[in-house]
Amino acid sequence: MSFYEGLLFYLLAATAVLPGVMILFSRDIVHAAFWLLASLAGVAGLYLYLGADFLGFTQVMIYIGGIMILIIFGLMVTHKQKISLSQLAQKRLLVPAVITGGIILTALLYVINKTTWKPTASEEMEPTSADIGYLLMSDYLLPFEIASIVLLVGLVGGVYIARRKEREA
Amino acid sequence: MLAATKQLDTKAFAEFVSGVGDSVAGFWPEIVLGITLCAVLLYDLVLSRERSKNTAYMAFGGTLLSLALVFMLPSEPRSLFSGMLALDSFSTFFKAVILIGTLVTVALTQLDKENIGARLGEYYGILLAAVLGMMLMASSTNMIMIYLAVELASLSSYVIVAHRRQSRIGSEASLKYAIYGSVASALMLYGISLLFGMTGSLSVMGLADLGIRMATDVGFGIAVGLVLAGLAYKMAAFPMHFWVPDVYQGAPTAVTAFLSVASKTAAFAILLRFMASLDPGSATGIKMADGGLFLDWTSILAVAAAVTMTLGNLAALFQTNIKRMLGYSSIAHAGYILMGVAALEVSDYAGFKAVAFYLLVYLFTNLGAFAVVIVVSNQVKSEEIEAYKGLGTRMWLPALLLTIFLFSLIGMPPTAGFTGKFLLFRAAIDKGLYWLAIMGGINTAVSVYYYMRILKFMYLEDSAEKTPYPAPCLLGKVLTVGLALPVLLLFFLGAAAGWTKNLSLLG
Amino acid sequence: MHVQFANIVVFCVVGALFVILNVSVVSRILRPTVRDPEKYETYECGEPAIGSAWIRFDMRFYTIALVFVIFAVEVAFMYPWALVFKQLSAVGPFVFIEMVVFLLILAVGFIYAWAKGDLEWVRSIASQRGGPEGRSGSNPGNQTDSSERKNAA
Numbered sequence: 122m123s124f125y126e127g128l129l130f131y132l133l134a135a136t137a138v139l140p141g142v143m144i145l146f147s148r149d150i151v152h153a154a155f156w157l158l159a160s161l162a163g164v165a166g167l168y169l170y171l172g173a174d175f176l177g178f179t180q181v182m183i184y185i186g187g188i189m190i191l192i193i194f195g196l197m198v199t200h201k202q203k204i205s206l207s208q209l210a211q212k213r214l215l216v217p218a219v220i221t222g223g224i225i226l227t228a229l230l231y232v233i234n235k236t237t238w239k240p241t242a243s244e245e246m247e248p249t250s251a252d253i254g255y256l257l258m259s260d261y262l263l264p265f266e267i268a269s270i271v272l273l274v275g276l277v278g279g280v281y282i283a284r285r286k287e288r289e290a
Numbered sequence: 291m292l293a294a295t296k297q298l299d300t301k302a303f304a305e306f307v308s309g310v311g312d313s314v315a316g317f318w319p320e321i322v323l324g325i326t327l328c329a330v331l332l333y334d335l336v337l338s339r340e341r342s343k344n345t346a347y348m349a350f351g352g353t354l355l356s357l358a359l360v361f362m363l364p365s366e367p368r369s370l371f372s373g374m375l376a377l378d379s380f381s382t383f384f385k386a387v388i389l390i391g392t393l394v395t396v397a398l399t400q401l402d403k404e405n406i407g408a409r410l411g412e413y414y415g416i417l418l419a420a421v422l423g424m425m426l427m428a429s430s431t432n433m434i435m436i437y438l439a440v441e442l443a444s445l446s447s448y449v450i451v452a453h454r455r456q457s458r459i460g461s462e463a464s465l466k467y468a469i470y471g472s473v474a475s476a477l478m479l480y481g482i483s484l485l486f487g488m489t490g491s492l493s494v495m496g497l498a499d500l501g502i503r504m505a506t507d508v509g510f511g512i513a514v515g516l517v518l519a520g521l522a523y524k525m526a527a528f529p530m531h532f533w534v535p536d537v538y539q540g541a542p543t544a545v546t547a548f549l550s551v552a553s554k555t556a557a558f559a560i561l562l563r564f565m566a567s568l569d570p571g572s573a574t575g576i577k578m579a580d581g582g583l584f585l586d587w588t589s590i591l592a593v594a595a596a597v598t599m600t601l602g603n604l605a606a607l608f609q610t611n612i613k614r615m616l617g618y619s620s621i622a623h624a625g626y627i628l629m630g631v632a633a634l635e636v637s638d639y640a641g642f643k644a645v646a647f648y649l650l651v652y653l654f655t656n657l658g659a660f661a662v663v664i665v666v667s668n669q670v671k672s673e674e675i676e677a678y679k680g681l682g683t684r685m686w687l688p689a690l691l692l693t694i695f696l697f698s699l700i701g702m703p704p705t706a707g708f709t710g711k712f713l714l715f716r717a718a719i720d721k722g723l724y725w726l727a728i729m730g731g732i733n734t735a736v737s738v739y740y741y742m743r744i745l746k747f748m749y750l751e752d753s754a755e756k757t758p759y760p761a762p763c764l765l766g767k768v769l770t771v772g773l774a775l776p777v778l779l780l781f782f783l784g785a786a787a788g789w790t791k792n793l794s795l796l797g
Numbered sequence: 798m799h800v801q802f803a804n805i806v807v808f809c810v811v812g813a814l815f816v817i818l819n820v821s822v823v824s825r826i827l828r829p830t831v832r833d834p835e836k837y838e839t840y841e842c843g844e845p846a847i848g849s850a851w852i853r854f855d856m857r858f859y860t861i862a863l864v865f866v867i868f869a870v871e872v873a874f875m876y877p878w879a880l881v882f883k884q885l886s887a888v889g890p891f892v893f894i895e896m897v898v899f900l901l902i903l904a905v906g907f908i909y910a911w912a913k914g915d916l917e918w919v920r921s922i923a924s925q926r927g928g929p930e931g932r933s934g935s936n937p938g939n940q941t942d943s944s945e946r947k948n949a950a
Binding site: 158251255258259260261262263266267268270271273274275277281284 | 292298299302303304310327370372373374375380397412415416419422426432434435438439441442445446448449452464473530
């Protein structure tokens with residue numbers, strides 16, 4: 122890994138992780154949602170860095186473009202007043218939270234330490250989108266078409282339930 | 291520039307295109323269902339309110355056509371769409387079971403119309419999507435396909451569970467179902483991605499070699515365990531059973547009936563295919579680092595079976611709502627069926643065939659029980675067990691038929707439930723799982739109590755009112771009697787019919 | 798090795814710097830400093846804002862967002878297809894047909910949402926009353942009708 126590649130990686134990683142920390146420390150749930158957006162953008166950058174261009178573009182298009190809007194709209198339609206996250210956090214949960222977090226951290230550190238990491242040779246990475254397109258059109262033709270039915274059910278079902286709730290309200 | 295300049299293998303693609311016709315020939319039942327579901331959704335848009343029943347006829351017709359096409363499928367086993375699906379007698383059998391369940395569900399929906407509402411375009415469209423997902427579950431051999439099929443079936447189920455109008459309990463049930471369901475599907479997806487990471491292949495058929503090669507790998511055990519957990523959710527088996535009572539009670543009764551048979555059948559179909567590929571007969575399972583066997587799959591499934599049936603039966607003892615009780619009974623039955631899965635390969639796949647047969651029996655029995663629940667609640671306007679007091683004299687036919695269905699759920703002769711349970715127990719004993727068979731026996735004895743309690747209410751207790759209810763409508767009579775007949779007939783013909791004797795898997 | 802996406806990185810960095818510099822540095826230097834309470838209003842020369850911006854929004858926003866997300870996912874499928882379309886369509890129209898089937902299935906959903914009026918922003922009084930989706934279940938008159946018919950049968 123050359124110096125600039127390393128620099129790029131750590132920049133992208135910081136873009137993914139630092140906003141993640143900010144989510145934890147935001148007092149306002151909408152601010153947290155916007156920090157999540159920045160974090161997702163950093164992850165998209167990491168995907169591109171690893172040569173997974175399809176994944177990167179999908180991340181930008183669906184997560185940053187779509188899911189984030191859904192989250193923010195979800196906040197807008199469900200709550201009547203400003204939500205303060207500090208009110209939601211409860212003191213009595215502090216001890217169990219620290220214990221659970223500690224256990225997970227220990228387990229992760231243990232696994233990271235035990236694993237023998239094999240760095241792959243820095244080979245030329247090809248963009249994957251065209252290969253994915255080829256597979257979708259040939260071997261994975263059936264999943265491709267079934268995916269459209271899954272989307273259809275999501276659309277019709279979501280619209281249907283939302284409409285019903287609206288009438289009830 | 292981006293990848294546009296990359297050279298693709300157009301020759302291989304031309305070959306693939308010329309082979310697609312063959313795959314499509316084995317896929318007509320699903321295609322018909324897909325077209326019907328789109329047609330129902332579109333037709334509903336232009337339909338006047340007076341003729342809204344037409345969507346039910348369309349859904350029924352499409353399912354019937356699909357069922358006919360299933361019986362006409364070419365019989366030689368082969369794989370479709372480059373290994374995505376298997377066309378074999380196993381998948382054909384399960385597709386037929388699911389489609390018969392759907393036909394009955396459509397009729398039950400019409401019977402339960404007062405509760406469900408009259409305008410049912412979306413309902414039938416999404417119901418058919420769920421059926422399509424379940425049929426794909428019965429035949430998938432690729433893990434991406436399995437995941438998509440499970441997801442299609444689940445998403446559709448969440449929507450139809452919430453269908454009941456102005457019903458808070460229905461919305462709550464749907465929300466619980468969706469939240470737990472997404473956890474289960476995430477677990478399964480994680481398991482699949484681990485398996486893919488270990489093999490670089492998504493085919494289910496390749497698992498057998500892997501199981502042996504990965505002899506010392508704890509990761510493999512965890513990956514398979516995660517996939518099984520995702521399937522357990524659809525089967526309503528321990529440890530993913532907790533959604534059942536709330537969803538069964540909150541959903542419209544026709545949907546409850548559909549979920550309790552079709553969803554369970556499809557999930558067991560995948561489980562059978564998955565476990566048969568894993569070859570539980572050889573000593574695979576979660577192994578320790580030194581290669582010693584820590585837990586083999588047979589024991590894991592057997593323990594899950596024992597816990598599932600015990601939990602279901604114990605909880606069913608204290609229920610006052612009949613749908614909730616049948617929900618717990620459905621958990622218990624998942625346990626009995628898992629017993630057959632644990633003894634899958636014993637004596638030329640007797641366990642395997644016992645499971646298939648039991649699912650067929652359970653289809654008729656449970657749909658019948660729910661049909662009676664609908665018929666009764668149309669008159670009595672209640673789903674509480676208390677309301678069944680004195681029903682033996684006030685509605686003699688539904689009471690008699692419910693007796694038959696409950697006998698079959700207990701597993702008493704002369705009903706098919708006995709044959710089915712007998713086959714399952716024999717498979718477990720042949721496998722040497724004596725303790726499991728004894729557990730099953732104790733559980734059956736426990737279950738007698740809560741099934742019989744309903745009979746006691748119907749025949750031995752009197753209600754204040756004595757006048758008979760008006761006879762159920764024609765559809766109700768035809769449905770309940772029509773479902774009771776196979777429950778009786780399969781007992782007399784069950785062993786001879788041998789439909790499940792010749793089931794075989796591709797690969 | 799990452800040369801392919803280097804232009805994207807440069808673009809992102811330049812874009813981010815442009816915004817950050819303009820908003821926080823350049824504007825601070827160039828702008829006049831007026832400490833007037835008017836300046837702190839939401840709309841400096843419009844209506845004074847009343848109440849909180851935190852009201853419960855209409856469910857329709859959610860429906861629109863949902864439709865948007867579904868079609869964003871659809872585009873994600875179209876992108877790799879578009880990359881291979883030129884080469885594979887040399888084999889025949891099969892690639893085209895595959896995408897047409899995919900789009901037709903989704904079009905059913907779109908037509909459904911459109912025809913049922915879920916995308917209409919201002920619903921007419923007529924659709925509020927009759928409703929594209931008949932509500933016989935909620936109509937007590939109709940319900941007794943159907944149960945009477947059932948009893949007669």
